[in-house]
Amino acid sequence: MSKKKNSYSMMMVIVSVLIVFAIIKVIAPYVFMILLAKDHTMPTPSTLLLWYMILAILACLVYVSTSDLKWANFLSFILPAGDDKLKLLFQKMIVISIPLLVGWFVYSGTVPGTASPVELRIQHPTLLQEFEKLENPFAHADEATKRKCIEEGKHLYQQNCRPCHGSKADGNGPFANAFRLRPINFTDPGTIATVVENFAFWRIKEGGPGLPAVSTPWDSAMPAWKDVLTDTQIWKIIMGEYVTAGVQARQREEMEH
Amino acid sequence: MSKIKYNLFLRSVLICVIAGVFAIMCLGEGVAQTSQLFRVYKKDVNGKIPETSDAVAAGKKIYEIKCYYCHGIKGDGNGSDAPRLDPKPRNFTRDEYKIRSTGQGVLPTDEDLFRIISSGVEGTAMPFWNTLTSAERWQVIYYIKTFNSEFKEKAERSEVAIAGGSASSPDSIKRGQKLFKEAKCILCHGEDGRGDGALTTTLKKQWDLPFKARDLTQSWMFKGGNTKEDIYRTVTTGLNETPMGSYADYLTDEDRWHLSHYVKSISHDMKTDVVLKSKLVDGNLPSGPEDAAWGTIDAVELPLAGQIVASPRFWTPSTNSIRIKSLYNGENIAFLLEWDDRTNEQDEIYSDAVALQFPTKIYEGQQKPYFAMGDSGKGVELLHWRAYDEAVLAAQRTEDDGIKTETDGGDDLEEEEGTDDAGVEGSEAATEQEVEEVIEEAAKEEFKGFVTIKEMNAKGFKRLSVQPDKSQNSKGKGLWKNGKWQVMITRPLITGDKKIDVQFEKGKLIPYALAVWDGSNSEIKGQKAISSWYYLTLEMTTPGSVYIYAIVAVFMAICIQFWVVARIRRFPTEIPSE
Structure with missing residues (x-):
């Protein structure tokens, strides 16, 4: 039974979510700068980023749960690593980083700060x-x-x-x-x-x-x-x-x- | 059956948790940025075409569609738009080209002209002509050259050498600083390089327009670029037909590099932020604009434009930016406003001045009064400091202190203030006792040497009124030194007049806008430089509970995580055999 190759699909999910985040956060501003011929970067609005990330995560989770096999493989990453050193390392990383991330989000969410004012312009109001x-x-x-x-x-x-x-x-x-x-x-x-x-x-x-x-x-x-x-x-x-x-x-x- | 349910449950929990986490993360870091798109001097030259009569003819066509509105149909810089421009458009019939790589008095090379057309000139109306192809730019250049026969007569124009610059170092900057004095740069550019030198106000060009020495502290306003090579080039070539001559003969190559390093070192970039954070201080606020406490906090610098929303409009303001800092304590809030002004010339009518504008009421959502003086529905409060008024009030107070008798000097002062602003409606109800009280109070304790500044309310340009004396609770103190105004304005956070005064409450985004008048540029009333709305917020100290929440959250996350892990390990999902 331990002969079976360990599945890394959970790592794949995490990595792909991080890649999507990097693309939207770092690469997209430059891509749109070139596409729209602006001479400054075009940062992705935070609400857009939020929705894309939610979509990316949902898509990943939908993918890993399309079959029982995939879902089992996905969850199997949490099972004891045995003598797979790499898996053990990744497991430790996940176990440590999730509480830290949660802590950081709670801190940054509750620390009294100034939410940037949201300002939108409606381009074409109706002509009188x-x-x-x-x-x-x-x-x-x-x-x-x-x-x-x-x-x-x-x-x-x-x-x-x-x-x-x-x-x-x-x-x-x-x-x-x-x-x-x-x-x-x-x-x-x-x-x-x-x-x-x-x-x-x-x-x-x-x-x-x-x-x-x-x-x-x-x-x-x-x-x-x-x-x-x-x-x-x-x-x-x-x-x-x-x-x-x-x-x-x-x-x-x-x-x- | 139960397994399916369990799986579903786990999935949804996972989805919710991760989505929630990202929601918090993304909301936490809103993007609030302003983009200043200053025109920068671009050095690349490309696509040169031969100078043929066809090219000149094509250039003429383009010139008469794009350029002549400012530069004039005859190239004399006297187009229909010229009266509203400062600096004036280049007169192509003369050799008054400024940004060149050739020696003093020599016409620029074609490449110099190409660079200017491609880059535009910040601080002037000259745009960067990215809408013209490089071939079209060359055609225009060949046409422009026909305005001045010297271009043909002296076809050989050699560039000055710019290579061989040493790297900047503290020693080099120090030497440059010394040279800045020795080479008499300070006579025009002023001691701190703000263009306030003794000669600046006396030098005049045609039509009595002043020669304004460059303010060397504003890097974005360096016309031919702000790299050390660009500065070196300007020092070496000089600017034709201006008092800025070539220093190629006067200073050695090396010294000119030292000078360039020094000039580069005193310039700064504009750092704009949408939100100005007012920091909380324990105890007293700074005692004046020159207090060292101001040095420790960061300024936000806002770009300014002429007042163009209501007539009479103002096209040529002399102030292009203002820096603002803010501090507050339990009772008062203080602002330090700093802007560069070459002169300190005040009179009763034209005086340097600054005004802070706030909405009288903070609205929910993004609603605000109109950014320029409010509108009929939503009013604004203005804290208006005037250099002339301060001088008069300060003189008045010394007199009062000296004589120690009751005078009624405050009264005619109020009248003077009232007449300064057009459209002031029914504001002349000054009672002398109150004025004196206010002055006496100001002289007391915390804000020594401050004078009461004018608080006004506006609901549009035409509906401006000075607040009654008992509601005047702002104080100000100004200091002009080496081409820079520093004005500290302070007001109680909370006042009794909730209807006409903005209340500074913690944690709120309070819109603010600024206006600056330069008396020596005949700026008065609506003739001023203005900013759009920005936000002020009073920073709060982090309460201990935040850390507790974070720790609790971490703890809970650990618990949930280990519970999930334990569940999965205890009841592993069976991997289907097929």
């Missing part, structure tokens, strides 16, 4: 009805007028928006660092390219203070530009802004019959 109906007055203008508006808009963009959103419309203006909720990167296809021009008009005119409460208006540094810019100027800025960013506004879907 009154802005839904507006239309860019230059939408149907001839090409020459449009070109002129775009150029004027680009000048206005550079004068008013550039300090935060940057000359390239990439959200890297000289003031961008000072706002913890960084100015939006318009060249990112997930930002102004996904909204209609009216939405941009609403955001420029009403700014952060005009946001609904779910969108944390208190953190948004977006000014309400209605105090100095006319509606016409705002429409021109929008036209210039899309050209500067090199993206196009989402087109309104056909009206229902």
Whole structure:
């Protein structure tokens, strides 16, 4: 009976869980830095990490309990090691590390510390009805007028928006660092390219203070530009802004019959 | 049957325990980070294309889409955006190029221009043009060169040698420090390198704009990069058309390396943290901004931007960062605010000042007042220290102490303060006795030499009001030395005015924001540098019970573990034979 080879499936489970943890915690930030072409690492949010770890553990446990054989093998690691020195060593490691881990978690969980504030931004709050109906007055203008508006808009963009959103419309203006909720990167296809021009008009005119409460208006540094810019100027800025960013506004879907 | 149940039970226990453990672990370490993306000087140059007329024509096209808004259609640095820029955009028609690898007065090499276009310039509006391919960047460079005929006339531009730098060492830094004085660097850059030298305020360039000597303590603001090689290059080449000349003839190569090491050694990186931890002290809080107790705790440094949310907007603030530290004891909380300011010039209207902003009420969840002066629904409290007011109050007090008679000096002071802020509504109800009481109290015991600073409430930019005198319970004391303001502000943790004052309670995340005014830059009211919301928390000491919990948990874990092990060993799961 002792001839039977010892099963290390419990060690495999522990090792694979640790590997998953390392991938999410250490490797993923760099992978996403490269994939998303950012110049800083992208740490995995802790709640995401939590869910991935739970999933990984569940998957491992499901795997080891798919058959009675696997389950028995899994548990057999706890059985006396006999003369398998390596197994004995691993068993000792597990037996010592589990209480220590539990102790550390309890300590770090109860020690009075500051939980980091959780702050989320809802990217696209619903466009208000009154802005839904507006239309860019230059939408149907001839090409020459449009070109002129775009150029004027680009000048206005550079004068008013550039300090935060940057000359390239990439959200890297000289003031961008000072706002913890960084100015939006318009060249990112997930930002102004996904909204209609009216939405941009609403955001420029009403700014952060005009946001609904779910969108944390208190953190948004977006000014309400209605105090100095006319509606016409705002429409021109929008036209210039899309050209500067090199993206196009989402087109309104056909009206229902 | 019972075996199946037992197995199921064991499995679920295992799953729950491990999942729970990870839950606790992951919740414990929330990610709170801010990312400062400072533009850094990148040295690599690639993809050079030949300088042909086609390339120049292509460059012109790009220039007139991307560059001319600032640099002007004629390349004279006078684009439509220039009035809102400080520093001003480069004028390509002159030889005022700053970041070069060529000698003083010589135009930069094409590679120098490529590096600047690829890296951008921190502290200015110049972005890093990663959106242009390297071929496009070269095309723009060839077009830019057409603005100045000297580029053609003096095509040979040799680079200065930068190799052969010694490693930095304490001796080298010491020698560099000596040279910093001997070579008269301190005349402009100031004794501690904060750009506050005696000449700084007198040197003016065109349109009376001041030449601002670089603040050498802020590493992120070094325009041509902050490595020792970059600093050496700047010392060697000088910055064209500025008082910063080349030191290639004045100092030996070796001495310039020593100097670079010293400059590198006095610079620091910006360390920002979302949460500022106020440490608990036994007994008295520091007695002033220069108290040694402040030296032992870490500062959080916040980047600042011009106030751009309400008109009149402010595009050119002179302060780009502020450091904050905090301590508290049983009764009071103290903040030390430090920021670099080249001058200490105050007058009644334009004065250096700083304000701490808190919500008047800490809301549940993530709700906060608007980060700039609150909003109509949720108000903020402001603790506003002004250099000019402090000087006047301090002079007043010495006078009072000297004469030892009752004067009513405090009264007109209050009026002065009131008129400083636009939109102050109905705040002029100063009664002289109360002012005097406050001053006397301040002179007593713990905060000697402190003056009462202004506590205000705001519900938006237009609804700003000074608190009644009996509610003024913050004190402040400022010290300007070698280009740095250090202002200590203190307030009781708990005040009687729960409606208008924030209450500093332990264990809570209290949002705070900061604003800085530089009087010499004509900053006043909404013309200021601001930060967004950050958090303050009053650190608590670890109660003994935490350790007991941990020990109990370890003990329980051991028990459960051995019980599980014993169970499994006693009733081993049979390995199916097939």
